[in-house]
Amino acid sequence: MRILVCAQRDLVVCVALNRLLPELDGHTVAVALQRLPPGDPTSDCPLARQRWFERDLACREIFPSLDRLPHPAGELLTFHHLSRRHGIPFHDIKRINTGDGYAMVQDFRPDLILSVRFGLIFKESVLSLPSIGVLNVHPGALPQYAGIAAPMRTMLAGEQKLTSTLHVIDRGIDTGPVMASAAWPVDPTRSLFWHLMPLYVLGVESFLQVLPGVAEGRRPAARPQDRARRHYHGEPTAQEINAFERQGFRFLRERDFDETVRRFGADGYSSTPS
16 A cells, blocks of 8 residues: 655654554555744744754754764664665655645555644645545544644643544544544643654554554544534634643653653753754
């Protein structure tokens, strides 16, 4: 089966791909990574700083030094070393429904697309291409936490568990039938960033559980979402971000970041960027 993984180039995604790609031997796989503009490490917004650590510090400063090594330095592999070890091409794209991304999808001719923290919306031009369909790993319970920043909203609501949901992508946003879900307990001593990694790994594991049946032509049962319970959330407001921190939560704790990059074989990066 031909599987295209669509994701964004950040540290959380890289951890998830370390769980996913070794299990896809026997399939023809390609990865499309969304190119993201540089962030601002001096931003007053803690969510923006979290994203800078995940995207810019990890992928623009830490990973390049590890990529120059002939062999992986840690238990986890960078995008570069994942590509080399598994013989999987990685493509940086800017768009998906037109331009470079659409051309890449057309050329690859996937049977199935898996979206893992991909920030672009699939439209009919792409949805109609894979014969099996498009699946998404969503880091929140559906239909209650559709949209952006589901883990933050879940923690802000005082819930004790976070949910990772594997669902079919249809023509709406986070509206497609649910195939599987799994929960991870909230740890108030850990940052939002730390919680994202097990959530996406859980979603990948849900995908791997249904993959054998899909490969054999048996589509797993999926339950339609209850639209009456749907809540769609856009980008977090300043009020929500402040409320999150007033409750004692943090978007990023540097020990969580250091702990993660050390798994790749990098030194700690505990100092705040200037």
